[in-house]
Amino acid sequence: MDNQRHYSVEELMGFLDGELSAKEIGSIDHHLRACARCSSELHDLRTAADSYGHLRNEILRNTKAALSPWRPLSTGAVECIPARKLGNSFRIWWSITAACVLMACVIAWLHGSDSREMGRLLQRAASTGTRPVGRLRIRTHGTILFRPAILTRTDESSPPTGSLPVLFEQAHYNWANPLSPRSFADWHGRLADKQDRVTALRDHSGATAAFQLRTTTRSGNLRAVALTLAADTLEPREGRFDFQPDGLVDISVTPAEETRPEGGPNPISTPARAPEKVYTASPASPEDELRVFAALHALGADAEEPIEVRLDAEKSHVLVTGIGISPARRKEIENAFSSMPRVVVAFDRGSDSGDSRGYRDESFATPPPVDTGPATSNSPGEPLFRSVLEMQAGGSEKLQAIVDSTLETSSAALARAHALGTLAHEFSTPTESTLGASRQNTLRRIRSDDSRALVDIGNKLAKDLAPFRIQTAPREIAISSWQAGAAALFENTRALDQLLNKMLAENLSKQDGPNAVEATRRRLSMLLSLASAEEAAAQ
Amino acid sequence: MTASAPDLRRKANMTEPKPKGELSTSQPGIEQVYRETRDSMAGYLVCLGLPASQAQEVTQEVFLRLHQALRNGQKIQDVRAWLFRVAHNLGLNTRARERYRNLADPDWERFVNPETNSPEDTALSRERSQLLIAALKDLSPQQRNCLFLRAEGLRYREIAEVLRIKPSTVGEFLTRAIQRLTEALHG
Numbered sequence: 183m184d185n186q187r188h189y190s191v192e193e194l195m196g197f198l199d200g201e202l203s204a205k206e207i208g209s210i211d212h213h214l215r216a217c218a219r220c221s222s223e224l225h226d227l228r229t230a231a232d233s234y235g236h237l238r239n240e241i242l243r244n245t246k247a248a249l250s251p252w253r254p255l256s257t258g259a260v261e262c263i264p265a266r267k268l269g270n271s272f273r274i275w276w277s278i279t280a281a282c283v284l285m286a287c288v289i290a291w292l293h294g295s296d297s298r299e300m301g302r303l304l305q306r307a308a309s310t311g312t313r314p315v316g317r318l319r320i321r322t323h324g325t326i327l328f329r330p331a332i333l334t335r336t337d338e339s340s341p342p343t344g345s346l347p348v349l350f351e352q353a354h355y356n357w358a359n360p361l362s363p364r365s366f367a368d369w370h371g372r373l374a375d376k377q378d379r380v381t382a383l384r385d386h387s388g389a390t391a392a393f394q395l396r397t398t399t400r401s402g403n404l405r406a407v408a409l410t411l412a413a414d415t416l417e418p419r420e421g422r423f424d425f426q427p428d429g430l431v432d433i434s435v436t437p438a439e440e441t442r443p444e445g446g447p448n449p450i451s452t453p454a455r456a457p458e459k460v461y462t463a464s465p466a467s468p469e470d471e472l473r474v475f476a477a478l479h480a481l482g483a484d485a486e487e488p489i490e491v492r493l494d495a496e497k498s499h500v501l502v503t504g505i506g507i508s509p510a511r512r513k514e515i516e517n518a519f520s521s522m523p524r525v526v527v528a529f530d531r532g533s534d535s536g537d538s539r540g541y542r543d544e545s546f547a548t549p550p551p552v553d554t555g556p557a558t559s560n561s562p563g564e565p566l567f568r569s570v571l572e573m574q575a576g577g578s579e580k581l582q583a584i585v586d587s588t589l590e591t592s593s594a595a596l597a598r599a600h601a602l603g604t605l606a607h608e609f610s611t612p613t614e615s616t617l618g619a620s621r622q623n624t625l626r627r628i629r630s631d632d633s634r635a636l637v638d639i640g641n642k643l644a645k646d647l648a649p650f651r652i653q654t655a656p657r658e659i660a661i662s663s664w665q666a667g668a669a670a671l672f673e674n675t676r677a678l679d680q681l682l683n684k685m686l687a688e689n690l691s692k693q694d695g696p697n698a699v700e701a702t703r704r705r706l707s708m709l710l711s712l713a714s715a716e717e718a719a720a721q
Numbered sequence: 722m723t724a725s726a727p728d729l730r731r732k733a734n735m736t737e738p739k740p741k742g743e744l745s746t747s748q749p750g751i752e753q754v755y756r757e758t759r760d761s762m763a764g765y766l767v768c769l770g771l772p773a774s775q776a777q778e779v780t781q782e783v784f785l786r787l788h789q790a791l792r793n794g795q796k797i798q799d800v801r802a803w804l805f806r807v808a809h810n811l812g813l814n815t816r817a818r819e820r821y822r823n824l825a826d827p828d829w830e831r832f833v834n835p836e837t838n839s840p841e842d843t844a845l846s847r848e849r850s851q852l853l854i855a856a857l858k859d860l861s862p863q864q865r866n867c868l869f870l871r872a873e874g875l876r877y878r879e880i881a882e883v884l885r886i887k888p889s890t891v892g893e894f895l896t897r898a899i900q901r902l903t904e905a906l907h908g
Contacts, residue, residue, distance in 0.1 A: 195896040201877050230902035233853055238872040240850075242764040248773035249763060255755050255784060 189213060194224045198231065204590045209687055212680060297378040300395050304370075307363035307416040318361065319436040319523060322346065322429065331435060333358040349425050353404030360433055361418035366395065366409045373399045383410070392419060403428070410521070420521060434523065466493055466500045466524040468613045469621050474500050474525055475605060477518045479628045489515070491608070499526045567695030571686070574649045585686045588646045592679045595639045595709070599668075599675035602632040602716070606668035626720050629664060633716035636671065640710040652703045656710035664719045671712040678705035751791075754800060755784050761873050762808050768869045769812045779815055783808045802879035805870060809883050849906065856905030864898040867891050 189197075189210055196202045197210045214221050320327045350357035354372055356365035370376065376399045383392040393416075396408040406424040411417065420434035474491050483489055490503050502519060519525045568581075575581035609617075609625060617625065644654045661667035684690065685698040759780050766776035786807055790797065797803045857865060863884065870880045877895075881888040 191900060192892055192896045195899060196892055199871070199877070199895075201892065226903045226907070227899050230899050230906055233849065233906060234857075234868060234899075234902060235872060237850060237853055238764070238768075238869075241767060242760060245764045245767045245773050245776065246760055249760075249777050250774070252756075252759055252777075253781075255752050 188217065189220050191223065191227070194220065194227055198224060198227055203586070204593065205586055205687060208589050208593055208679075209683055212683055296380050299380045300370075300378045300397075303380065303393055303395060303411065303416065304363050304367045307411055307418075308367065317436055319434050320346070321432040321523075328436070331359070331361065345428075346431065349403065349428055349431075350423075353402055353425070355404060355407075355423070360423070361409070361421050361435065363409070363411065363416070363418060366397075366407060366421075369404070369407065370397055373397070373401065375399055375401055382413070422520070434521070436523070468609060468616055469618070470500050470522070470524045471608055472617065472621050472625055473522060474502060474519070475608070475628060476624045477522070478502075478515075479631065481515060481518060483511075483515060491604075499524050502527045567685075567690040567692050567698070570692060570695055571650060574651070576649070584646055584649065588643060588682055588686060591639055591642050591646065592682050595636060595643065595675050596679050598632055598635050598639065599672045602629065602636070602668045603672035605629065605632070606665035610665060611663055629668075630717060630720035633671075633713050633720060636675075636713035637710060637717060640706060640713055643706055644710070647702070647706070650699060652699060652706065654703065654707045654710055656707050656714060659711045659715050661712070661715050661719065664716060667712055667716050667719065671709070671716060674705055674708045674712060678702065678709055681705055751784065751788060754787075754804075758801070758804060759784075762804065765805065765869055765873055766808060766812045768865075769809070770816055771812055775815060776812075779808065779811050782811060786811075799879060799882070801875065802882040805873065805875060805879070806883040809866070852905045853902060856901050860898050860901060861894075864894045864901075867894040868898045871895060 193202070193206070193210065197207060200207070202210070210220075214224065317328050318331050320329065347357045350360065353369065355369045356362065359365050370378075376397050379396045381394045381396070382390045383394055384390055390413045392410050392413050394408055394410045396406065398406040403425055404423060405426045406422075408422040410419045410421070412419055418435065420432070423431040423433070425431065471491065471493070478489060478491070490501075492501050492503075493499070502515070502525065516527050519527050572578050572581045575584055605625070605628060614622065614625065640654075644652070661670070681698060681702045685695070685702055690698055762780045762783065763773065763776040766779055767773055771779065783804055787797075787800075787804060790803075857868075860868070863886070866884055867880055870883055875883065877888045877891040880891045884891070886894075
């Protein structure tokens with residue numbers, strides 16, 4: 183910090199709003215890691231901006247309450263236009279109306295087609311006579327319960343399910359067998375106002391694995407139900423019930439053994455068992471966590487986005503939290519996890535507190551200072567190393583282009599190394615050994631992708647830096663474990679990133695420049711060596 | 722899992738997707754843009770000092786103008802900036818025409834939310850909001866407008882387009898505005 187100036191409020195504001203260049207953002211991000219003063223100032227700015235955000239939401243809420251119902255553009259807006267406009271605009275509104283009517287016809291036809299498809303699927307499912315077997319896992323308001331798939335009058339083993347039976351009863355939905363296609367069809371048949379949608383859900387190979395039947399309505403307390411049926415057998419797999427205002431109830435079929443305490447007998451056959459033992463929610467396992475990492479990896483969200491994965495305090499759920507994720511992306515990620523047990527996506531949580539960079543776990547939260555070579559030590563009048571770089575690059579514009587590209591690539595390397603480091607932290611050797619073979623393969627695949635990406639990024643950096651005569655010399659190195667290698671790789675990448683910022687974005691003296699170049703060469707060579715070793719270890 | 726770009730963090734309060742990019746009459750998107758933007762736009766117009774009913778009327782007129790512009794072959798690169806610019810101008814004109822000059826500031830106090838969990842929370846929340854409102858009233862109109870538009874999810878470049886000022890000036894206005902709010906909140 184001694185050799186760096188503090189950032190101005192304008193710069194911090196630009197940083198907060200993402201209005202700066204990648205280079206500036208990178209520099210400030212690094213600075214903030216070590217500067218309590220600027221971090222505190224940024225925190226104050228964010229707090230004030232958020233406070234206004236709350237007030238703005240209140241204004242919006244208040245305004246919406248005061249407005250008349252909005253007229254669709256197609257039918258009503260003309261009536262609101264002052265009379266002087268009406269003559270000129272009649273044709274326009276007429277054309278909008280016509281277009282909307284046409285669109286409405288297309289939508290109605292599409293909906294009709296969905297309704298027909300839904301009817302056909304429900305009929306087929308009912309005719310196969312398949313019934314949900316095993317037990318149901320019910321999740322609502324963060325609580326997980328298990329119960330038999332079908333309740334009978336004599337079933338005394340049903341768990342305390344609170345107000346759920348009442349909610350289903352109010353909605354005229356069969357609580358005794360909620361995942362049955364017939365129950366869905368009965369409820370569906372009673373609705374006067376409904377919209378249907380059928381979605382084919384595909385597996386990794388692109389084949390249709392399941393059908394999701396979703397019906398929404400504006401009447402009653404049950405506003406939407408999405409029932410998922412296996413594509414081949416049409417057996418029910420899971421259902422999502424959206425009660426207003428009580429919230430979501432997720433129900434899925436689960437193998438009976440998942441509901442048993444370890445070593446315990448099957449609760450179905452032992453109705454006398456104490457409910458609190460029988461219905462204990464199963465804790466989240468490393469496999470659950472890995473599934474989350476794999477899904478994020480598949481979405482490309484494990485390295486470049488501020489998403490955090492951790493176990494909750496009770497270790498019963500894997501929490502996926504994030505900061506500033508766009509609504510569309512949020513939806514995409516939520517959808518990816520919607521059917522995963524023991525996973526809670528909570529983008530709002532954790533966004534207001536803690537380290538905004540996402541480095542939350544202790545091993546990455548406050549990285550110790552690393553040796554990044556010589557300190558900046560130019561004094562007024564001393565010749566700057568930048569002139570040397572400019573000459574080597576072929577002019578100031580070319581140098582600027584190299585600087586921008588290099589620092590951006592370096593940020594990508596840091597993000598990727600952090601993702602791999604997080605994986606290493608979450609899946610230590612003992613934890614990894616508890617995973618099944620297929621899960622270990624998944625883990626290996628993610629590691630392989632990350633390390634290969636790091637090799638590619640390292641090579642790109644080497645190419646970008648070629649004009650400065652930074653010739654890398656990667657060598658074959660042995661790592662004690664992939665976890666140790668990943669931790670070293672993260673440390674090295676972080677040091678390299680700091681070095682690059684120092685060399686390219688600060689005013690190094692001509693005297694210090696060559697040392698920085700040499701340190702960069704060493705760090706970049708090490709990055710390539712470690713990434714290659716990681717890649718080899720993942721084979 | 723790392724956060725590399727702070728722009729991902731801004732405007733956490735925004736939940737509605739923002740229309741952006743070029744639009745034409747041939748696309749069935751106007752209705753959707755209208756649905757997604759109308760509340761936000763009405764809220765902005767209320768912040769400018771229009772009563773809710775007037776804000777609603779102006780919002781609908783903005784969309785009429787959008788259709789008209791597209792129909793006349795006007796190329797609109799950034800629909801959101803265009804919409805808010807028209808809304809801003811129409812809002813100010815309406816206020817002047819309807820002699821709402823004396824309502825230059827909305828009745829902010831009525832936005833103070835009384836519905837919080839406990840009496841302590843209520844007191845704290847009210848106090849905080851009142852400090853904020855007092856600071857808002859002290860801002861210059863341009864600083865306030867920048868703040869309002871930022872909260873509607875507009876980038877500096879877009880705010881500059883709406884208010885016909887330079888993006889760097891937007892940055893300065895916003896910095897001062899947020900600084901004033903910070904000072905107010907910290908006493």
